[in-house]
Amino acid sequence: MPAAVGTIEALGFPAVLAAADAMVKAGAVTLVDYNLAESGRFVVSIRGKVSEVQIALAAGIEAGAKVCGESAMTYFIVANPPENVESVLPIHYTAKVEEYRV
Numbered sequence: 001m002p003a004a005v006g007t008i009e010a011l012g013f014p015a016v017l018a019a020a021d022a023m024v025k026a027g028a029v030t031l032v033d034y035n036l037a038e039s040g041r042f043v044v045s046i047r048g049k050v051s052e053v054q055i056a057l058a059a060g061i062e063a064g065a066k067v068c069g070e071s072a073m074t075y076f077i078v079a080n081p082p083e084n085v086e087s088v089l090p091i092h093y094t095a096k097v098e099e100y101r102v
Helices: 013-026 050-068 083-088
Strands: 004-011 029-038 041-048 073-078
Touching: 004 013, 004 029, 004 050, 013 029, 013 041, 013 050, 029 050, 041 050, 050 073
Parallel strands: none
Antiparallel strands: 004 041, 004 073, 029 041
16 A cells, blocks of 8 residues: 655744654655745655554644744645656655665
8 A cells, every 4th residue: 555645834944844843753654855945944754654644733733833834835635646756856765764664
């Protein structure tokens, strides 16, 4: 079964750092990508089982909202990303994250 993807975009690095920290601590997920989007917005993506991604994303949203406010955040979950999405977005497991894969 393919791993679900959860992504949070937040205004500012402190918010996305708090979200990433909370996500990996709250659920059995793997951090697969973090990036600068534009205009000071940062994106962090996790992968894992759908139930774990939901729990982790909720924790990340709560932690990030404490830093920048929930109105400054966007987020989504893709429960079963098709191959074409995996080939376009940086959500695959790389050699850098393989040793941390849950």
